[in-house]
Amino acid sequence: MYPLLGKLGQPEDIRKYSLFELESLAKEIRQLIIATVSQNGGHLAPSLGTVELTLALYSVFKFPQDKLIWDVGHQAYTHKILTGRKDKFSTLRQKGGITGFPNRFESPYDAFGVGHASTSISAALGMAVSRDLSGRSNKVIAVIGDGALTGGEAFEALNHAGELGKDLIVILNDNEMSIDKNVGAMSEYLSRIRLMPQYKQAKHDVEEILSSIPRIGTRVLKTANQIKDSIRSVLVPGALFEEMGFSYLGPMDGHNISLLQEVLSNVREMSGPVLLHVHTMKGKGYSPAEDNPGKFHGVGKFDQATGEVVKKAGGAPSYTAVFSKALIDLAEKRPELVAITAAMPSGTGLDVFKEKYPRRFLDVGIAEEHAVTMAAGLAADGKHPVVAIYSTFAQRAYDQLIHDVCLQKLPVTLCLDRAGLVGEDGPTHHGVFDLSYLRQMPNMTVFVPKDENELRQMLGKVVTMDTPTAVRYPRGAGLGVEIREEFADLTVGKAEVISEGGEVAFLAVGTMNETAIKAAEILAEQGIEATLANMRFVKPLDEELLLQLGTDKKLLVTLEENVLAGGFGSAVAEFLLDKGLPARLLRFGLPDAFVEQGSRKELLELVGLTPEAVAAKILARLQTISR
Numbered sequence: 001m002y003p004l005l006g007k008l009g010q011p012e013d014i015r016k017y018s019l020f021e022l023e024s025l026a027k028e029i030r031q032l033i034i035a036t037v038s039q040n041g042g043h044l045a046p047s048l049g050t051v052e053l054t055l056a057l058y059s060v061f062k063f064p065q066d067k068l069i070w071d072v073g074h075q076a077y078t079h080k081i082l083t084g085r086k087d088k089f090s091t092l093r094q095k096g097g098i099t100g101f102p103n104r105f106e107s108p109y110d111a112f113g114v115g116h117a118s119t120s121i122s123a124a125l126g127m128a129v130s131r132d133l134s135g136r137s138n139k140v141i142a143v144i145g146d147g148a149l150t151g152g153e154a155f156e157a158l159n160h161a162g163e164l165g166k167d168l169i170v171i172l173n174d175n176e177m178s179i180d181k182n183v184g185a186m187s188e189y190l191s192r193i194r195l196m197p198q199y200k201q202a203k204h205d206v207e208e209i210l211s212s213i214p215r216i217g218t219r220v221l222k223t224a225n226q227i228k229d230s231i232r233s234v235l236v237p238g239a240l241f242e243e244m245g246f247s248y249l250g251p252m253d254g255h256n257i258s259l260l261q262e263v264l265s266n267v268r269e270m271s272g273p274v275l276l277h278v279h280t281m282k283g284k285g286y287s288p289a290e291d292n293p294g295k296f297h298g299v300g301k302f303d304q305a306t307g308e309v310v311k312k313a314g315g316a317p318s319y320t321a322v323f324s325k326a327l328i329d330l331a332e333k334r335p336e337l338v339a340i341t342a343a344m345p346s347g348t349g350l351d352v353f354k355e356k357y358p359r360r361f362l363d364v365g366i367a368e369e370h371a372v373t374m375a376a377g378l379a380a381d382g383k384h385p386v387v388a389i390y391s392t393f394a395q396r397a398y399d400q401l402i403h404d405v406c407l408q409k410l411p412v413t414l415c416l417d418r419a420g421l422v423g424e425d426g427p428t429h430h431g432v433f434d435l436s437y438l439r440q441m442p443n444m445t446v447f448v449p450k451d452e453n454e455l456r457q458m459l460g461k462v463v464t465m466d467t468p469t470a471v472r473y474p475r476g477a478g479l480g481v482e483i484r485e486e487f488a489d490l491t492v493g494k495a496e497v498i499s500e501g502g503e504v505a506f507l508a509v510g511t512m513n514e515t516a517i518k519a520a521e522i523l524a525e526q527g528i529e530a531t532l533a534n535m536r537f538v539k540p541l542d543e544e545l546l547l548q549l550g551t552d553k554k555l556l557v558t559l560e561e562n563v564l565a566g567g568f569g570s571a572v573a574e575f576l577l578d579k580g581l582p583a584r585l586l587r588f589g590l591p592d593a594f595v596e597q598g599s600r601k602e603l604l605e606l607v608g609l610t611p612e613a614v615a616a617k618i619l620a621r622l623q624t625i626s627r
Contacts, residue, residue, distance in 0.1 A: 001031075002028045002031070002032060003028070004017075004021060004024055004025045004028055005025060005028045005029065005032065005081070005086060008025075008082070008086070010084075011058055011063060011082050011083050011084070011109065012058075012062065014055060014058040014059050014082065015058070015059050015060075017059065019257060019258055019261075022052075022055050022059065022257050023257060025055065026051045026052055026055060026257070027285070029051050029055075029078050029081055030048055030051055030284075030285040030286065032081065032086070032089060033047055033048060033051075033077050033078070033081075034048070034285075034286050034304060035304060036089055036090055036092050037092070037299065037302075038301060038302050038303070038304040039090075039301060040090075040092050040093050040094060040301070040424070041093060041298075041299060041300040041301055041424060042077070042092055042093055042100050042298070042299070042424075043073075043074040043075075043077070043100065043297060043298050043299075044283065044286070044289055044296045044297075044298075044299050045282040045283035045289045045293040045294075045296040045297050046074035046075045046145070046175070046282060046297060047074065047075055047076065047077035047078060048282070048283050048284050048285055048286055048289060049075065049173070049175050049254075049280040049281055049282045049283065049284050050075040050076075050078060050143070050173060050254075050280060051078045051284070051285070052254065052255045052256070052257045052260065052280075053143070053171070053173065053254050053255075053260060053278060053280065054076075054078040054079050054082065055078070055082075055257060056257050056260035056261050056264055057141065057143075057264065058082055059257075059261055060261055060264040060265050060268060061139055061141065061264070061268065062138075063083075063109055064108045064109045064111065065138050066138050066139040066140070066141065067111040067112075067124070067127050067138065067139070067140045067141065068109070068111055068141050068143070069102075069111050069112045069114075069120045069123050069124045069127070069140070069141070069142045069143070070102050070112075070114060070120060070143050071114065071117060071118065071119065071120035071121075071142065071143060071144040071145060071148040071154075072101070072114055072115065072116070072117045072145065072148055073100070073101030073102045073114040073115060074101075074145070074297070074298075075143065075145065075173060076101070076102050077089075077092075079102070079109070080092075080098060080102075080107075083107055083109035083110075084107065084109075085098050085106075085107065093424035093425070093426070093597055094424070094597070094598065095596065095597065095598030095599070095602045095603075095606075096596075096598075097597075099426055099597060100424065100425060100426065100597070101113070101114055101115045101426070101428060102114050111127070112124075112127075113428075114428070115425075115426075115427075115428020115429060116392070116393065116396070116428060117145075117147065117148040117151050117343075117366045118144075118148045118149070118150075118151025118152070118153040118154040118366055119153060120142040120143065120144045120148070120154075121142045121144060121153075121154055121157035121158060121161065121170055122153055122154075122156070122157040123142070124140045124141070124142035124157075124168060124170070125140075125157055125160060125161045125164070125166065125168060127140045128140045128161075128166040128167060128168045129164070129166060132166060139167070139169060139268060140167070140168055140169065141169040141170075141171060142168070142169070142170050142171065143171045143173055144170065144171070144172060144173065145172075145173050145174075145175065146172065146173070146174045146175065147343060147365070147366060148366055149172065150343065150365030150366045150367060151365070151366040151367055152367055152369060152370065158170070158241070158244050158246070159244055161244075161245070161246070161273045162244040162245020162246055162273055163245060165245065165272050165273065166272075166273065167270075167271055167272060167273075168272075168273045168274070169267055169268075169273075169274050169276065170246070170273070170274070170275045170276070171275075171276045171278060172250070172275060172276070172277045172278065173254065173278055173280055174251060174254075174277060174278065174279050174280070175279070175280045175281060175282045175293075238250065238275065238277060241275045245272075245273060246272075246273045246274060246275040247270060247272060247273070247274045247275070248274075248275050248277065249263065249267070249274065249275070249276045249277065250275075250276055250277030250278060250279075251277040251278065251279045252276075252277070252278055252279065253278070253279060254278035254279055254280035255280060255281070255284060260278070263276065264276075282296075282297070283296055286307075287307075288306070288307025289307070292307075294346060295309075298347075298425075312477065315480070316452070316477040316478045316479060316480035317452060317477065317478055317483075318475075318476060318477050318478065319417070319452055319455055319473040319474055319475070319476070319477075319478055320347070320348065320349040320417055320475075321349060322452040322455050322456055322478060322483065323348075323349050323388070323415060323417070323455060323459065323473070324348075324349030324350065324352050324353060325352075325456075326455070326456045326459040326460070327339060327349075327350075327353055327386060327459065328352065328353055328356050328357075329485075330459065330460065330463050330487075331353070331356070331357055331360065334384065334463055336382065336383050336384045337360065337383075337384050337385075337386060337463060338360045338361075338362065338375075338378055338383050338384070338385045338386070339353045339354075339357070339360060339361050339362070339385075339386050339388065340361075340362045340363075340364065340371050340374065340375055340385055340386070340387045340388070341362075341363050341364075341371070341387070341388050341389065342363070342364050342365065342366060342367055342368045342371045342389055342393065343363060343364075343365050343366045343367075344388070344389070344390065344393075345361075345363055347390065347417070348388035348389070348390075348415070348417050349388070349417075350363075350388055362374070368389055368393055368394060368396040368397040369396060369397050369399070369400050371387055371389065371397065372387060372397040372400040372401055372404065372405060372412070372414075373400045373404045375387045375405070375412045376400070376404040376405050376408065376410050376412055378412075379405075379410035379411050379412050380408065380410055384411050384412075384413065384463055385412050385413070386413045386415055386463070387412060387413065387414050387415065388415040388417060389414070389415070389416065389417070390416070390417050390418040390429070390431065391416040391417065391418055391419040391420075391431025391432075391433075391434045391472060392418065392422075392428065392429050392430065392431045394414065394416055394434065395433060395434075395437070398437060401414070401438075401441060401444075401468075402441055405468045406441045406442055406443045406444050406468050407442075407443075409443045409467055409468065410467075410468060411465060411466045411467060411468070411469075412468055412469075413462045413463065413465075413468075413469045413470070413471065414438075414468075414469070414470040414471070415459075415470075415471050415473075416431060416434050416470060416471065416472040416473070417473065417475070418431050418474070418475045419431040419432075419434055419472035419473055419474055419475075419510070419561070419562075420432060420474045420475075420510070420511055420561035420562070421561060421590075421595060421600050421603045421604065421607075422475045422600075423475070423597070423598065423599055423600045423603065424597050424598065424599065425597065426595075426596060426597030427594035427595055427596065427597070430594075430595055431472070432561065432562050432563050432590050432595070433562070433563055434470070434472050434562065435448070435472070435509075435538050435560060435562040435567045435568055436562060436563055436565060436566035436567045436570075437566075438470050438472075438538070438539070439538050439539045439566070439567075439568075439571055440566070441468070443467055443468050444467075444468045444469070444470060444539060445462075445465065445467060445468070445469045445470070445492060445493075445537070445539060445540070446469075446470050446472070446537060446538040446539040447461075447462065447469065447470065447471040447472075447536065447537060448471075448472055448473075448509040448510040448535070448536065448537070448538055448568075449471070449473055449510065449536075450496075450508075450509075450510060450511075450513040450514075450534045450536070451478055451479045451481045451513075452478030452479065452481060452483060453481050453482060453483045453484060454536070455471070455473050455478075456483055456484070456487070457484070457487060457488045457490055458471050458490060458536075459471065459487075460487025460488065460489075460490075461487075461489065461490045461492070465492075472510070473510070474510070474511050474561070476600075479514065490536075492537065492540070493537050493540040493541065493542055493543075494536070494537075494542055495507075495533050495534060495535045495536050495537070495542040495545050496533070496534040496536060497531070497532070497533050497534075497545070498513075498517070498532040498533065498534055499520075499530075499531065499532045500531045501529035501530065501531060502528060502529030502530045502531060502553075503529075503553055503554035503555065504523065504528060504529075504530040504531070504553065504554065504555045504556075504557060504618065504622070505530065505531040505532075505533060505549045505553045505555070505556050505557065506519070506520060506530055506531065506532045506533065506557050506559065507533050507535050507546075507549075507556060507557065507558045507559070507568075507572060508532070508533070508534060508535060508558070508559040508560075509534075509535050509536070509538060509559070509560050509568050510560070510561060511561050512559035512560055512561055512588070512609070513532075513534050513559075515559055515604075515609060515610070515611050515614060516532055516557075516559050516614075517532060518611035519611040519612075519614040519615040519618070520532055521611075522611060522612065522615035523615050523618060523619070526619065528618075528619075528622070531549065531553065533545060533549070535568070538560075538567075538568045538571060539571070541571055541572070541575060543575065546572065546575055546576070546581075547579065547581070549583065550575075550576050550579065550581030550582070550583040551581060551582070551583070553583050554583065554584065554622075554625060555583065555584045555585075555586060555618070555621060555622060555625065556572065556576070556583045556584070556585050556586070557585075557586045557587075557588065557614075557618060558572050558585070558586070558587045558588065558589075559588045559589070559609070559614065560588070560589045561589070561590070561609070562589055562590060563589060563590045563591075563592070564587055564589040564590060564591065564592070565592055567589055568589075569585075569587030569588070569589055570587075572585065572587075573585055573587070584621070584625060586617065586618060586621050588608070588609060588614055588617075589609075590607055590609075591607060595607060
């Protein structure tokens with residue numbers, strides 16, 4: 001099925017392939033990526049766009065001696081296939097299989113682990129500095145997408161790289177901007193000229209001649225450079241990068257292997273920082289992805305023949321959809337509401353809000369720090385901003401949350417989608433630290449809904465509050481409960497007691513309420529009754545309820561889909577200790593380790609958060625207490 005790919009041995013074999021063979025190999029790689037992602041899900045469109053670029057890189061450079069750093073890693077499937085993982089590619093994003101992102105523990109060709117955007121240039125510059133300190137001469141290449149280039153860290157790294165002047169190659173993979181054919185051809189022509197050694201020598205000679213003219217030479221050279229720079233800023237693309245100290249080349253066709261080989265071969269011989277701007281098409285080679293690259297950026301299982309996504313059984317709306325509808329409903333009556341996201345309008349459900357209230361919607365790009373501080377500015381001027389970000393990406397705005405929002409006690413609401421274990425995207429995307437860092441922040445209130453209806457009701461409450469708030473909710477479909485349209489007035493810091501009885505009390509937050517209910521049923525079969533409390537709030541805690549249960553019950557059991565270190569269970573433990581309460585405590589949560597990829601069901605089993613595992617551990621603890 002894959003004749004050329006099937007006989008590919010080591011990555012360096014690519015350098016022996018003819019242009020015709022490389023172009024044929026590109027087709028086979030696309031077929032393999034499409035077939036695999038249709039079964040496993042993954043980042044299809046970005047990786048389809050970088051097939052030729054990856055082949056050109058491997059045909060010119062000597063990896064892993066040379067270092068290749070991918071930004072985010074959405075573009076790296078071809079890289080994985082070429083580097084000894086083609087036979088394991090069917091395990092992509094599966095438990096025990098190869099990861100969906102570059103991973104230093106998986107292959108020596110994965111020079112740097114990634115998963116969050118805008119980090120590649122910083123990492124590559126670090127490797128370039130290390131190389132020079134060690135006296136080596138290998139090349140360091142960072143591949144960054146135009147989306148990731150919106151992140152502030154990327155510009156910080158560009159600025160520093162230009163200042164240091166280290167040998168560093170940055171490839172800007174631009175898959176959004178279209179390039180006019182005439183402009184593109186001229187840019188390629190100009191790039192070729194600037195790569196020619198004769199050009200650089202002539203430039204040097206002219207500068208020497210002008211500088212040597214008595215009395216006026218230096219002034220003439222300065223004037224000439226000023227004229228050159230002003231003209232270049234108007235006519236030559238990439239002037240910004242050149243002003244930052246980079247030699248800029250492009251834009252050029254990122255699907256033309258022959259052109260890429262020629263340019264990369266010349267770039268390899270250049271010194272100093274170089275930025276090569278290539279234009280690629282997201283989803284290239286698969287028409288459904290070409291027509292709708294956003295849909296196929298990160299996609300679940302789909303029918304390869306039609307491109308139709310395979311929908312999961314069940315009719316419950318997703319938490320994201322419930323959030324989206326609730327915010328639109330609230331915005332109708334609250335003109336002060338403004339919605340903000342960081343390059344995730346569809347992922348967070350704010351694309352619908354944007355259609356309804358375009359002037360009250362802001363997408364800041366991959367710039368979570370800016371999103372949060374801008375929200376603080378909006379709040380300081382009388383608005384109530386709702387910042388919707390995936391939990392894992394909100395970690396980047398920790399400082400801004402503390403100093404710009406909480407310290408000033410501003411009414412900013414942080415809505416954390418994809419909280420908890422998110423499945424196949426793995427440890428870079430699990431949202432399992434938010435409860436720990438949010439509960440540290442003074443003035444912050446932390447809401448954790450047990451189901452989709454409670455999410456709607458909590459959103460109705462947070463927009464009325466004049467202090468910082470956060471609501472965290474999981475990925476995927478809700479439980480299928482009835483969703484009340486009318487917004488109830490929740491009491492902040494008040495838990496919901498679902499059932500009472502026995503000497504054991506379950507204190508659960510969020511998704512773990514369902515686990516607690518099922519674990520209680522298992523205990524009941526053993527003749528052990530239990531109290532069930534949906535705690536709702538991680539901060540503030542329901543202290544009145546905890547005082548009662550900590551006095552009356554033999555064992556309190558906390559459950560959270562968050563790391564145990566500093567999380568909800570830690571908060572309860574601190575409270576019991578501070579109050580000198582007699583109850584024993586058993587905490588369930590995620591261990592002090594990064595949890596691998598896999599389905600959510602598999603991962604819950606792995607970390608011991610299934611009802612069966614919870615019930616078994618409670619029974620064992622009760623036996624030790626009874627002795």
